[in-house]
Amino acid sequence: MDTADLGLPVNVPSTALFTDQYELTMLQAALKAGTAERHSVFEIFTRRLPHGRRYGVVAGTGRVLDAVENFRFDEGVLRFLREKAVVDEETSDWLAGYRFSGDIWGYPEGEVYFPGSPVMRVEGSFAECVLLETVILSILNHDSAIAAAASRMSSAAGGRPLIEMGARRTHELAAVAASRAAYIGGFSSTSDLAAGFRYNIPTVGTSAHAFTLLHDTERDAFRAQVDSLGAGTTLLVDTYDVAEAVRAAVEVAGPDLGAVRIDSGDLLLVAHRVRQQLDELGARDTKIVVTSDLDEYAIASLAAAPVDAYGVGTQLVTGSGHPTASMVYKLVARAESADPGAPLVPVAKKSTGGKTSVGGRKWAARRRDADGVAEAEVIGTGEVPPELADRQLLVPLVRGGEVIAREPLDVVRDRHAAARAGLPLSATQLSRGEPVLPTEYVHVPSGS
Numbered sequence: 001m002d003t004a005d006l007g008l009p010v011n012v013p014s015t016a017l018f019t020d021q022y023e024l025t026m027l028q029a030a031l032k033a034g035t036a037e038r039h040s041v042f043e044i045f046t047r048r049l050p051h052g053r054r055y056g057v058v059a060g061t062g063r064v065l066d067a068v069e070n071f072r073f074d075e076g077v078l079r080f081l082r083e084k085a086v087v088d089e090e091t092s093d094w095l096a097g098y099r100f101s102g103d104i105w106g107y108p109e110g111e112v113y114f115p116g117s118p119v120m121r122v123e124g125s126f127a128e129c130v131l132l133e134t135v136i137l138s139i140l141n142h143d144s145a146i147a148a149a150a151s152r153m154s155s156a157a158g159g160r161p162l163i164e165m166g167a168r169r170t171h172e173l174a175a176v177a178a179s180r181a182a183y184i185g186g187f188s189s190t191s192d193l194a195a196g197f198r199y200n201i202p203t204v205g206t207s208a209h210a211f212t213l214l215h216d217t218e219r220d221a222f223r224a225q226v227d228s229l230g231a232g233t234t235l236l237v238d239t240y241d242v243a244e245a246v247r248a249a250v251e252v253a254g255p256d257l258g259a260v261r262i263d264s265g266d267l268l269l270v271a272h273r274v275r276q277q278l279d280e281l282g283a284r285d286t287k288i289v290v291t292s293d294l295d296e297y298a299i300a301s302l303a304a305a306p307v308d309a310y311g312v313g314t315q316l317v318t319g320s321g322h323p324t325a326s327m328v329y330k331l332v333a334r335a336e337s338a339d340p341g342a343p344l345v346p347v348a349k350k351s352t353g354g355k356t357s358v359g360g361r362k363w364a365a366r367r368r369d370a371d372g373v374a375e376a377e378v379i380g381t382g383e384v385p386p387e388l389a390d391r392q393l394l395v396p397l398v399r400g401g402e403v404i405a406r407e408p409l410d411v412v413r414d415r416h417a418a419a420r421a422g423l424p425l426s427a428t429q430l431s432r433g434e435p436v437l438p439t440e441y442v443h444v445p446s447g448s
Helices: 021-033 061-069 075-083 089-096 126-130 133-157 172-185 193-199 209-214 218-229 242-253 267-280 296-301 386-391 409-421
Strands: 039-046 103-106 120-125 162-164 234-236 259-262 287-290 309-312 327-335 344-346 363-368 374-382 395-399 439-444
Touching: 021 089, 021 126, 039 126, 039 133, 061 103, 061 133, 061 172, 061 395, 061 409, 075 089, 120 126, 120 133, 133 162, 133 172, 133 296, 133 309, 133 327, 133 409, 162 172, 172 193, 172 409, 209 218, 209 234, 218 234, 218 242, 234 242, 242 259, 242 267, 259 267, 267 287, 363 386
Parallel strands: 162 309, 234 259, 259 287, 287 309, 374 439
Antiparallel strands: 039 120, 039 327, 103 120, 103 395, 327 344, 363 374
8 A cells, every 4th residue: 555645655664574473384374274264353452551550542553554454475575484484385375465354443542441451353364364463463562552651641741742752762663653652642742753754743853962062152052043943942951050041042032032941950940940030031931841851750740840841752662661561462253164154152261370361252331420430341242231332442443454444643642632531530640550440341142
């Protein structure tokens, strides 16, 4: 697919090798055994949230849809697989024509989730579904972890803007995905131009300490920046002496100076001092931006400070200590044979150590109280109880191999804000606790 058709400026390359070798060896063995075409249902879920977290955030769905569409094995890839003896000729021939033709359902991107939530369901033949395991998990685990951290940070910020600044703290391609996930979680802009180019996320940035050090004096640096970018720019004021820098910044830019940025020191104390100084100099509308290795706890500690915006890097792109959502991709049902009419039977992993799974194709719904506040995540097999019929969470994403659910990123961002607002107030507490909603499993037999 050419993503120019979507108005996107970057084509997504083939994702066929974004997989683990055992996906292909399972395919080869299933082809030989005659079981590859059995209708199968895989579900993506997590058994637990990161320690102390109250909710998770579904992010990466749009990227999953791109990955599925672009999961193609061209001749160069197939030659590599044959030369390395990863697959035999029969399997190579099968892969040459691979196109996912099944169905995918999932929680809408931006929605919240809890332990056991079937955030995505992939359905089709075993052969076509099993190949997608690694790439889907890779995307959802990374993006959901970043979005969850971003959501906690945006909640702690209390409506103040957040700038994503983590590109230099992670892999260059992961940085683009992290910017996208952060935007879903509530960040308002990014410093990463690739993310702005790819996803139309607002971009920001002015100067670093190197620009100040380049010039003979700090005042010369400020003058050069204002001459180039205008008085509305943001001047970095902690290269030398903050008080002297603030004075010079206002003298150079005037009272219409857009903002000053503080990147070191006791941010709470310094922000108060800078705000007082700016007001005394007549720059009452000049905003204060703080950076310096912030996380949600540092942001919350600055709630009473005269801070107008936060820039966050390392802690954001590493999931604030939890860089993965620990999602898994498990077969939960499969047909008794390759016959198109063969009935599905539930299957589940039974083992010690907490790595069990629940068999059967599932639905999910969120029960709410009389005030409309969520009170439980209900997951079931069989028919959906009538009282939960309008509370279902899974929506169709791919039907018959065709993507049917692409949507603008701003829609996803707004959805997350609404989903978080619909949770109990304790969801936004930063103190460690259990998931804010309990997970309830039910089975309603057909016709009951």
